[in-house]
Amino acid sequence: MDAPESRQTCESASGKAYRCVQVSAKALVAFLAKSRPTTCTATGTSYGRIVGFCVRADGTDVNTWMVRNGHAINWAKYSGGRYASEQAEAQATRSGMWARQFQAPCVVGGARCD
Template identity: 75%
Template sequence: MIKATALTLTLVLSPALAAAADITGRASVIDGDTIEINGVRIRFEGIDAPESRQICENAAGKAYRCGQASAKALEAFLAKSRPTTCTATGTSYDRIVGYCERADGADVNAWMVRNGYAIDWPKYSGGRYAPEQEEAQAARAGIWAGAFDPPCVMRGARCD
């Protein structure tokens, strides 16, 4: 507990140190693009997942809670290989931003996009996940099977 508290204090007091830290532990899913490890919230860099309250349409045009589906898929994916390690690259609001991997080395950010549970957000990724998004679109995986609004639109934010 002392280690987690010290890490939390270090991250809160020094964003520069946060950007250099690796955070490892059992991840709790907050939503499709945010997890918490040892009391530290981490937002996946370069991707954007449907909001928790977001409704999408499946291939048959039926409404479903795509934000909830995204979070559940992330939870199941992370549960297959623990712990999760995130490399912090910066901060955004009250969270660390970074790239995460499961214990087996699987890239969590890329998996979410490749399986249609999140989209590449070029504004922050520089197109890093564009190949995974093309793969998801071609396979009509996840949200690409039907219709959806970009998550940033749901938040009332600018998407560019």
């Protein structure tokens, strides 16, 4: 998955620009607080960042939750499409970043998304 970049903006359902990284980060903090600790497993690096997956103490996959709720996108290059159905669900329900318009975080970060 790929979450919003620090300088990234998105559009709300009403068309107002907002810093989507702040909304995503706050939602993640609240989600993680419901079941601690969270365990993360690194699977590699990309663009100087750690790539991996995280699971809450109750067994909930954090990456899946982030994509399903529109706080991150499925970056198939690294996920192999693992979160494609969750992304389709977020798009269909216009959740999070899918409420209106945004650039994919990988584009904002200066990477190729394919």
